[in-house]
Amino acid sequence: MAETPDLNPLFLPRSVAVYGASTRDPSRLGNRLLRNAIGSALDKVRVISPTSGTAEGLRTTRSLAGGVDLALISVPAVSVEAAMNDAAAGGARAAIVLTSGFAETGQEGRAAQERLRAIASGAGMRFLGPNCMGVISRLDGGRWMNGSYFWDVDLAPGGVTMLSQSGAFGGMFLAEMSRRGLGVCRFASLGNAADVDETQVLRWLAQDDQTRVIGLFAEALSGGRGFVETVSSISAQRPVVVLKAGKTATGARAAISHTGSIAGAHGAAAAALRRAGAMEAQTADEFFDLLAVAASPMHPPAGPRLAVVTISGGPSVLAADEAERLGLVLPRLADSTLRALKAVVPSFAATGNPVDLTPQCPPEAYAPAVNAVYRDPTVDGVVVIDCGLDVVELADGVAAAHKHTGKPTVAFTTDTPIVSGRLAAAGVPLLPSPERAVRAFASLMRRSPRQRSMRGTGRPEPEASTAEPRDLTALTEWESKQRLRGLPLVPERRTRSPAEAARAVAELRAPLVAKASGVAHKSEQGLVRLDLSPEEVLDVWQELADTGDGAVLVAEFIRGELELVVGGLRDPHFGPAVTIGLGGTAAEILDDTVTVLVPPEPGEVESAVRALKGAPLLHGYRGANPLDLDALEAIVQAVADALDKQDEIIEIDCNPVIICGGSPRVADALVVIRRSD
Numbered sequence: 150m151a152e153t154p155d156l157n158p159l160f161l162p163r164s165v166a167v168y169g170a171s172t173r174d175p176s177r178l179g180n181r182l183l184r185n186a187i188g189s190a191l192d193k194v195r196v197i198s199p200t201s202g203t204a205e206g207l208r209t210t211r212s213l214a215g216g217v218d219l220a221l222i223s224v225p226a227v228s229v230e231a232a233m234n235d236a237a238a239g240g241a242r243a244a245i246v247l248t249s250g251f252a253e254t255g256q257e258g259r260a261a262q263e264r265l266r267a268i269a270s271g272a273g274m275r276f277l278g279p280n281c282m283g284v285i286s287r288l289d290g291g292r293w294m295n296g297s298y299f300w301d302v303d304l305a306p307g308g309v310t311m312l313s314q315s316g317a318f319g320g321m322f323l324a325e326m327s328r329r330g331l332g333v334c335r336f337a338s339l340g341n342a343a344d345v346d347e348t349q350v351l352r353w354l355a356q357d358d359q360t361r362v363i364g365l366f367a368e369a370l371s372g373g374r375g376f377v378e379t380v381s382s383i384s385a386q387r388p389v390v391v392l393k394a395g396k397t398a399t400g401a402r403a404a405i406s407h408t409g410s411i412a413g414a415h416g417a418a419a420a421a422l423r424r425a426g427a428m429e430a431q432t433a434d435e436f437f438d439l440l441a442v443a444a445s446p447m448h449p450p451a452g453p454r455l456a457v458v459t460i461s462g463g464p465s466v467l468a469a470d471e472a473e474r475l476g477l478v479l480p481r482l483a484d485s486t487l488r489a490l491k492a493v494v495p496s497f498a499a500t501g502n503p504v505d506l507t508p509q510c511p512p513e514a515y516a517p518a519v520n521a522v523y524r525d526p527t528v529d530g531v532v533v534i535d536c537g538l539d540v541v542e543l544a545d546g547v548a549a550a551h552k553h554t555g556k557p558t559v560a561f562t563t564d565t566p567i568v569s570g571r572l573a574a575a576g577v578p579l580l581p582s583p584e585r586a587v588r589a590f591a592s593l594m595r596r597s598p599r600q601r602s603m604r605g606t607g608r609p610e611p612e613a614s615t616a617e618p619r620d621l622t623a624l625t626e627w628e629s630k631q632r633l634r635g636l637p638l639v640p641e642r643r644t645r646s647p648a649e650a651a652r653a654v655a656e657l658r659a660p661l662v663a664k665a666s667g668v669a670h671k672s673e674q675g676l677v678r679l680d681l682s683p684e685e686v687l688d689v690w691q692e693l694a695d696t697g698d699g700a701v702l703v704a705e706f707i708r709g710e711l712e713l714v715v716g717g718l719r720d721p722h723f724g725p726a727v728t729i730g731l732g733g734t735a736a737e738i739l740d741d742t743v744t745v746l747v748p749p750e751p752g753e754v755e756s757a758v759r760a761l762k763g764a765p766l767l768h769g770y771r772g773a774n775p776l777d778l779d780a781l782e783a784i785v786q787a788v789a790d791a792l793d794k795q796d797e798i799i800e801i802d803c804n805p806v807i808i809c810g811g812s813p814r815v816a817d818a819l820v821v822i823r824r825s826d
Contacts, residue, residue, distance in 0.1 A: 151375065156345065156353040158243035159277055160286045160335055162218035162294060164193035166241065168232040169223035172202035172209060178298055179223040180205060182247065182283070185295035186221065193217065197235065213239025221283070221296050226250030229279065233265050237272035244269065245296055246278035252341050253280055266343045281340025282316035287359060297338065299323060307332010308361025309444050310354055312347050314339050318366045325437045330573070331444055334359045348372035351379045362443045364436065365391045370418050373722050377425045384426030388443035391427045392436040393418055416728055416744035417720030424746055428595045435588065441578045442589045447557040449593050450529040453477045456522050457503035459534035460510065460543065464561065465503035468532055468583040475591045479503070480527040489521035508538055516546030523550035530593070532586050533560040535568050544568040548575035557593050561586040621799055622824050625667045626702060629820035632795065635787040636803065636815045637780060641704030650690045653703040654683035660706040661686050667698030669819055680706050707814060709807035710773050711766055717747070717788040717801040725792035727785050731763040733805030747789040754782045774811030781813050797822045
């Protein structure tokens, strides 16, 4: 990992200077910022203002002299440059520019933002923002530093640190942590990240003993492979939870290949997060649930075998349904467990899995019943469900069994303040629905320590794509296949005359396929004719030749049990990546894909295939031949090698890849290159 930046002045300041507080109008944002700073019990708070007088009881000065750790700047955009110059000249070690009106507004704003960066760089002063909400951080002795616009912040001390590219989402985080009673360590609104970005803050947090869990809300991940390396090193020690917004960016619509369309704006980012060992949330609710689970002291479960314990039958069925959907296993409990349960619970209690102890269970029976489930050797973890019955004995039994066995536990409770309080005190995360409780347990599976180091550490940063669509050229299918060495291709010939077509149909095995050459996405335009006899190929040859570049591809027609797509692209942040998906020509409709970075790590392709929603279809479903995974990996490697070794290639599309008897064969390919002129 790169050198750790010195961000102590941003997060652990002893003295601050506030720019933008008014001596006349206490409703200004600068005054709110100043009030927060005054309430932070810092060693020194100064007010810098062109107007003499007092602001919030402090005397103003026209300029900074003598230095401070941190300058908080909340002046109009036209005055920010002067404030930055004053802070730099006055010896501020760091600055937070909360003012908006910079790169987010257009070209002039970008130029103004670059001037701020140059001022800070010239003075050796790090700065956060502009266009941000500021920083909240816990200092020594339990004190808080509130260098933000947020007021009346009521946070419990703890180990959760949050980085947000959105100020508004930061407000959601603070409110949710307070509502859930989760302890917070630090919060930073990154804004435009003109100087300090998420990767640099993460590197500093890697050395921060107070931070136990890191949450990141990002609209863009611009740190590339450096971000992956940083998160990878952190996630081996503590959980990193990420919510990535902007997954359907316009850039995906401009993609020439199917791969560019189905991988979209998020394919490479998701691959990067998986490789880095981060826990990616798909929604805001899931993000906060994952933070709650990650902040608990539980270790990951040994496996996917889950027991559901309840005294409320209906919600446990919802939990069981969600567990099956997520691929978790609700095992049949051991005979010894069943005997122990039947010895203490009512005869009408359900002792399968889920285990419904019923409200009629004797109070003294809850603890031994729960303990029997926890000690079952077929159980890796437990979800507890309690609706409307504040049974203290159930809570105490769960807390004791959870502590003694160490098996991870999550719970859903409602209208049970005593049970909820005791479970929370025992370190059991409480989730707001049965399904979310199960999803939270499933997320624990993603917290396993990474045993492998990143392949590619020490390699040059892969080349990313900055090419515009107008700079790109799509090669013909024939040209594309010549670029992709090592592909298992369907036997075919490129014919440029009826005579060549006649020779081709004599050499190839019928039935046959005839395709117009030089046309992308031929099937959508009716330029692929399937299941033809040799005579039919000759009949349609001239029609297809006139539509394309004058040539016609003639290939053997193979009937497969399934179609895949394998493609590659250069992500602007993370470089080359390969996408695998179900559906072939219907891939966009099925929307079942997974992406891996190039070069793939050992086992990464196999894991990617298993992550597909349609993965059972590839593993001998209903008597079909299972997919030859080694052959598929060879196709993925050929695409990866082409991206790795041919810098001009921007997108690759092998589509469809037809699975015939378990063996994948590439029937069509498209390569998009950057024009050299």
